[in-house]
Amino acid sequence: MKCPIETRENAEVLLAYCTRKLDAESTAILERHMEICPACREFASGQRSVWEALDAWEAAPVTLDFDRRLYRRIDREGSWWNLLMRPFRPMLVRQGLPIAAAAGLLVMAGVLLERPASGPSAAQPQSAQVDALQPDQVEHALDTMHMLGEFSSRVRGDAADPKM
Amino acid sequence: MSERVKTDMGGATAALDYDAELMLRVKEGDGASFGLLLEKHRSPVVHFLYRMVQNHAVAEELAQEVFLRVYRSRSSYEPTAKFTTWLFRIATHLALNSLRDGKNERLQERLDDDSTDMPVRQISDSRPSVEQKMVFRARLEEVRRAVAALPEKQRAAVLMHKYEEMEYSQIARVLRCSESAVKSLLFRAYETLRARLAHMA
Numbered sequence: 001m002k003c004p005i006e007t008r009e010n011a012e013v014l015l016a017y018c019t020r021k022l023d024a025e026s027t028a029i030l031e032r033h034m035e036i037c038p039a040c041r042e043f044a045s046g047q048r049s050v051w052e053a054l055d056a057w058e059a060a061p062v063t064l065d066f067d068r069r070l071y072r073r074i075d076r077e078g079s080w081w082n083l084l085m086r087p088f089r090p091m092l093v094r095q096g097l098p099i100a101a102a103a104g105l106l107v108m109a110g111v112l113l114e115r116p117a118s119g120p121s122a123a124q125p126q127s128a129q130v131d132a133l134q135p136d137q138v139e140h141a142l143d144t145m146h147m148l149g150e151f152s153s154r155v156r157g158d159a160a161d162p163k164m
Numbered sequence: 165m166s167e168r169v170k171t172d173m174g175g176a177t178a179a180l181d182y183d184a185e186l187m188l189r190v191k192e193g194d195g196a197s198f199g200l201l202l203e204k205h206r207s208p209v210v211h212f213l214y215r216m217v218q219n220h221a222v223a224e225e226l227a228q229e230v231f232l233r234v235y236r237s238r239s240s241y242e243p244t245a246k247f248t249t250w251l252f253r254i255a256t257h258l259a260l261n262s263l264r265d266g267k268n269e270r271l272q273e274r275l276d277d278d279s280t281d282m283p284v285r286q287i288s289d290s291r292p293s294v295e296q297k298m299v300f301r302a303r304l305e306e307v308r309r310a311v312a313a314l315p316e317k318q319r320a321a322v323l324m325h326k327y328e329e330m331e332y333s334q335i336a337r338v339l340r341c342s343e344s345a346v347k348s349l350l351f352r353a354y355e356t357l358r359a360r361l362a363h364m365a
Contacts, residue, residue: 015351047358049361050362051326053303053364054307054327054357056304059210059211059215059220060220062210062224062227067206069228070202077236
């Protein structure tokens with residue numbers, strides 16, 4: 001058998017042996033090896049001492065109110081929303097409907113106030129142009145169009161009669 | 165339910181432990197299952213944390229935080245690993261943070277040294293003499309100091325290996341490192357402990 005102490009990977013076998021986790025066959029091989037290997041014997045003996053020393057170190061039992069304290073913290077966390085709403089709760093219970101109605105009215109008022117503010121700004125330039133046109137201006141423009149039409153028909157008539 | 169806790173871990177489908185089943189029930193709103201998990205893991209978690217930070221009050225405070233985090237995470241819990249791996253990962257994380265923040269030392273100043281509160285294992289006779297008690301206390305103190313002197317990760321690895329009897333692979337998952345790194349951590353830690361405690365044989 002190759003000496004387990006030579007490599008860290010093989011030392012795992014010695015650790016397993018000292019913690020009694022090594023299978024029977026490997027234990028027998030290792031014990032035969034340890035009979036002729038003082039380094040491994042020393043390792044195993046030292047490791048067993050460490051194991052026993054650690055065994056002696058017992059932790060104190062958990063305090064009796066551990067669960068109670070934990071559940072209290074869980075309850076406290078779970079009810080943070082309730083805590084936040086607590087000051088408003090009596091008001092909400094007694095005057096829920098009037099508050100809801102008031103809130104609805106506020107929302108509607110907001111919508112109505114918003115609407116006229118945006119309407120006129122878009123429509124204003126068109127209506128301003130329409131207002132600026134006077135009836136006499138329209139009449140004058142129609143007269144001018146009529147004169148131009150007459151003039152062009154005469155010009156066409158002169159061009160058609162070569163004798164003139 | 166047992167079908168539901170089967171999960172794919174690295175390509176191989178593995179049936180998970182009963183704790184994971186309980187945690188899935190907690191996820192569905194079953195408070196009694198949380199009580200069962202607490203009952204089963206309360207002492208191992210507190211004891212692990214106590215040996216990590218070496219102060220009972222701090223250890224219990226940290227353990228409360230561990231279970232609180234477990235409860236808070238219930239809605240997002242997915243059984244992708246052993247429940248204890250997840251549990252001890254939270255515990256180790258909190259213990260390492262506590263040690264790094266130095267909270268433990270500040271609390272230690274205010275609290276009495278609780279080493280005297282520790283149960284004393286009776287050596288041979290059912291009623292040990294005063295001298296035997298003193299010797300035992302001195303030895304225990306030596307063990308505590310030797311463990312406390314280990315680097316944090318080595319300490320966590322030793323405690324999980326020795327007291328929780330975890331496999332190398334599980335310790336590796338808790339510490340988020342490779343299995344060979346865990347073997348190396350343990351080898352170095354036990355080497356240090358052998359040097360300090362071998363004379364106690």
